[in-house]
Amino acid sequence: MILSAGAPSPVMDTLEIFVPVAAPRTEKRPLAPRLNQISGMRIAWLDNMKANAQTLLDNVRFFLNEKHADLEIIVLSKNATAAAPEAILAHLKSCDAVVLAIAD
Numbered sequence: 001m002i003l004s005a006g007a008p009s010p011v012m013d014t015l016e017i018f019v020p021v022a023a024p025r026t027e028k029r030p031l032a033p034r035l036n037q038i039s040g041m042r043i044a045w046l047d048n049m050k051a052n053a054q055t056l057l058d059n060v061r062f063f064l065n066e067k068h069a070d071l072e073i074i075v076l077s078k079n080a081t082a083a084a085p086e087a088i089l090a091h092l093k094s095c096d097a098v099v100l101a102i103a104d
Helices: 053-067 086-093
Strands: 042-047 072-077 097-101
Touching (some): 053 072, 072 086
Parallel strands (some): 042 072, 042 097
């Protein structure tokens, strides 16, 4: 359609809106059991590479390491937008606990 200057604008009778949201999918999973102690434990620190995640993890790790010098610390990182690679998951499975920071 070609409109000339001063001609009325075409009017839409209907407006169709698409909402690209899928139905939520949730799985019930039990929480990981709490450790009775952390002294001597192997703890992984997983940085998801968001802006403040490493800073948050570093500060918490420093605080815990001051109180529990015998912790075995494993520091890992993964891209926040992707699932953790198998190599990272293998390291995490070998730890007593994992600390993950989501620090947007």
